[in-house]
Amino acid sequence: MADGKQGSAYAVEFKEVARTFGTGSALVRAVDRVSLSIQPGEFFAMLGPSGSGKTTCLRLIAGFELPDDGHVLLEGRDVSNVPPYERNVNTVFQDYALFPHMTVLENVAYGPRMRGVSSAERFARAREMLDLVKLRGFEDRPPAQLSGGQKQRVALARALINQPKVLLLDEPLGALDLKLREEMQIELRNLQRRLGITFVYVTHDQGEALSMADRVAVFNNGRIEQLSPARELYAKPRTPFVARFVGGANVVEGEAAQRIAGLSQSFAVRPESVQLFSTVDDVPAGLATADGTVLDVQFHGATSRWQVKLDAGDTFTATLNAGHMPRVAESPGERVRLAWERGAMVILA
Amino acid sequence: MSAPSRPATEGFLVPPTGVLRSAATFLYRRRTFYLLLLLVPPLLWLTTAYLATLLALLTQSIYSIDEFTAQIVRTPTLATYKQLLTQPANLDIVLRTLTMAVCVTLAAAFIAFPIANYMVRYASPRTKAVFYVAVLVPMWTSYLVKVYAWRLILAKEGILSWLFQAAGAQGVLDAILQIPAIGGPSLASSYIGMFIVFVYMWLPYMILPIAASLERVPGSLIQASADLGAHPGQTLRSVILPLVMPGLAAGSVFTFSLTLGDYIIPSIVGAPGYFIGMMVYQQQGTSGNIPLAAAFSVIPIVLIAIYLALVKRLGAFDAM
Numbered sequence: 001m002a003d004g005k006q007g008s009a010y011a012v013e014f015k016e017v018a019r020t021f022g023t024g025s026a027l028v029r030a031v032d033r034v035s036l037s038i039q040p041g042e043f044f045a046m047l048g049p050s051g052s053g054k055t056t057c058l059r060l061i062a063g064f065e066l067p068d069d070g071h072v073l074l075e076g077r078d079v080s081n082v083p084p085y086e087r088n089v090n091t092v093f094q095d096y097a098l099f100p101h102m103t104v105l106e107n108v109a110y111g112p113r114m115r116g117v118s119s120a121e122r123f124a125r126a127r128e129m130l131d132l133v134k135l136r137g138f139e140d141r142p143p144a145q146l147s148g149g150q151k152q153r154v155a156l157a158r159a160l161i162n163q164p165k166v167l168l169l170d171e172p173l174g175a176l177d178l179k180l181r182e183e184m185q186i187e188l189r190n191l192q193r194r195l196g197i198t199f200v201y202v203t204h205d206q207g208e209a210l211s212m213a214d215r216v217a218v219f220n221n222g223r224i225e226q227l228s229p230a231r232e233l234y235a236k237p238r239t240p241f242v243a244r245f246v247g248g249a250n251v252v253e254g255e256a257a258q259r260i261a262g263l264s265q266s267f268a269v270r271p272e273s274v275q276l277f278s279t280v281d282d283v284p285a286g287l288a289t290a291d292g293t294v295l296d297v298q299f300h301g302a303t304s305r306w307q308v309k310l311d312a313g314d315t316f317t318a319t320l321n322a323g324h325m326p327r328v329a330e331s332p333g334e335r336v337r338l339a340w341e342r343g344a345m346v347i348l349a
Numbered sequence: 350m351s352a353p354s355r356p357a358t359e360g361f362l363v364p365p366t367g368v369l370r371s372a373a374t375f376l377y378r379r380r381t382f383y384l385l386l387l388l389v390p391p392l393l394w395l396t397t398a399y400l401a402t403l404l405a406l407l408t409q410s411i412y413s414i415d416e417f418t419a420q421i422v423r424t425p426t427l428a429t430y431k432q433l434l435t436q437p438a439n440l441d442i443v444l445r446t447l448t449m450a451v452c453v454t455l456a457a458a459f460i461a462f463p464i465a466n467y468m469v470r471y472a473s474p475r476t477k478a479v480f481y482v483a484v485l486v487p488m489w490t491s492y493l494v495k496v497y498a499w500r501l502i503l504a505k506e507g508i509l510s511w512l513f514q515a516a517g518a519q520g521v522l523d524a525i526l527q528i529p530a531i532g533g534p535s536l537a538s539s540y541i542g543m544f545i546v547f548v549y550m551w552l553p554y555m556i557l558p559i560a561a562s563l564e565r566v567p568g569s570l571i572q573a574s575a576d577l578g579a580h581p582g583q584t585l586r587s588v589i590l591p592l593v594m595p596g597l598a599a600g601s602v603f604t605f606s607l608t609l610g611d612y613i614i615p616s617i618v619g620a621p622g623y624f625i626g627m628m629v630y631q632q633q634g635t636s637g638n639i640p641l642a643a644a645f646s647v648i649p650i651v652l653i654a655i656y657l658a659l660v661k662r663l664g665a666f667d668a669m
Contacts (some may be wrong), residue, residue, distance in 0.1 A: 062572075062576055063575075063576075064572050064575075064576075083575065084572070084575040084576050085575045085576075085577075085578050085579055085580055089576075090576055090577065091572075091573070091576045093569050093572070093573060094569075095567065095569055097567065097569035097570050097572070097573035098573075099570060099573075099574075099588060100592070101591045101592060110574070110577050110579075110587075111577040111578050113587075114574075114577060114578045114579040114580075114583050114587075115578055158577065159576075159577075162577065162578065
């Protein structure tokens with residue numbers, strides 16, 4: 001493949017990619033024959049618990065890991081054995097990885113410097129980048145004198161100055177506090193729309209993935225459980241794992257599904273779809289119901305979360321709005337009746 | 350749920366009693382006293398055993414010796430230093446020692462860096478442990494035994510020349526030994542041999558500090574450098590070396606000062622030329638010229654001070 005620009009040039013493509021660590025009984029299939037394709041200009045999230053393979057996938061795109069099997073393609077070019085410094089992608093690291101012996105400006109200008117850009121030009125471009133991430137005035141500071149949010153912005157500027165085709169972000173907001181994280185989420189999303197660069201965003205926070213990404217791949221045990229647009233992932237989880245991990249749904253599997261809802265397949269009900277009544281209340285007709293005992297009630301301000309042990313065996317969570325408090329005492333041991341619309345049940349594979 | 354009432358002493362707000370407890374509480378509350386208690390013994394040691402003797406040494410060096418009576422004249426004079434710095438033979442000794450120290454330091458750095466880098470970045474935990482042991486164990490062996498062993502290895506009929514012969518490379522060894530000034534009749538009686546022994550002896554002191562500072566360079570920095578388009582050589586120059594400089598500087602201070610002060614290796618291996626350490630040994634022992642011996646001892650101190658100033662100027666400690 002001389003040019004490799006034939007037909008469907010995805011920004012990133014995985015073909016049956018496998019990466020294992022260790023040998024013998026300690027063998028770990030970090031990435032287990034994963035195939036996926038990411039469109040140019042897409043905001044793509046890789047979501048999953050730690051050890052699910054999402055970060056290894058990111059490192060395979062960056063070139064820090066090379067696949068044992070399968071192919072990694074960037075813009076249609078097979079880069080399976082190409083080192084990181086010959087790939088047109090850049091990474092924002094989880095720990096930011098700023099060079100401690102360089103100033104902010106030198107950090108941002110590092111990429112152009114390695115490509116032999118003259119110092120006048122690379123510093124001018126670095127200043128533009130610092131404007132872009134709103135860090136003008138911090139040029140001469142060493143990274144040690146920056147806050148977490150500022151380091152984050154320097155790392156972003158240092159990656160973007162190289163005009164990468166794909167920007168890889170490895171849990172970039174993990175170390176920031178909640179308020180800053182929410183601000184940065186909006187800012188990153190806007191930046192991505194403005195620049196039109198493909199973003200591949202690794203996170204274990206489902207809220208972050210849903211709020212920012214166009215499409216989300218949910219990873220579990222080195223495989224993709226589901227790859228869907230964010231809204232679809234929430235509304236129609238396909239597997240018990242996805243239903244639980246994204247939105248913390250109540251999942252009923254196997255026989256219990258028959259006993260509770262008369263269904264032959266596993267199903268999921270989201271906590272906010274579950275209503276809660278006392279055992280003497282009239283439950284509107286047409287709802288599926290299940291009786292149980294309150295285990296715990298957590299107050300969260302606008303909502304409260306009720307953990308209920310069903311008589312059928314499963315434990316259910318119901319999230320109730322502050323305005324709709326039931327006529328049941330908020331104490332463990334109370335008998336309650338849970339009810340939900342039949343249409344709120346999502347059938348799982 | 351009424352618990353049975355307990356005796357008051359079991360409540361958790363009652364202060365504990367006992368001599369040790371109250372001593373601990375006292376120390377906890379008097380932080381300055383606690384610090385003093387910890388610092389006084391080492392400070393005493395440092396001032397009496399170290400600074401005072403150094404001062405005594407410096408004082409000796411500004412005395413002189415009466416050439417007829419061989420008695421020390423206890424009046425301050427710079428005559429001894431003048432003698433040291435104007436006699437060509439003495440200057441030769443200083444220059445010879447300094448050249449050797451610089452060469453040994455450079456060679457040790459070039460050999461130690463790849464070893465340390467392999468230990469820290471590439472070796473599996475098991476191999477790494479083996480490397481650390483291999484670096485440390487020679488330091489447990491007697492220094493004299495090692496020097497004499499090297500003398501045998503380097504001797505005319507020694508292992509090394511035997512190996513050269515067996516490999517059919519006798520000519521190479523002969524050519525090396527023919528190099529003027531640093532060659533000689535055999536490796537054991539040439540400056541090349543002395544250099545080899547010095548490098549061997551001080552290598553662990555270079556490897557360990559470099560490995561320690563490499564351990565503190567996060568792997569993500571090296572990945573970030575590659576990610577930003579730097580080839581491995583560029584990453585080495587722009588990221589790894591600047592961050593490892595403090596370790597390299599620390600290691601070089603060891604190799605440099607140990608070579609400057611050593612008198613055993615030059616007297617057992619190598620050409621007959623004198624080194625500073627040998628001169629100190631001879632002047633204070635055989636010749637009984639304590640002032641000159643003291644003046645010679647001051648030379649390495651001055652040289653190391655100059656060296657440290659240079660290293661600092663080059664920015665080696667900036668990343669500390």
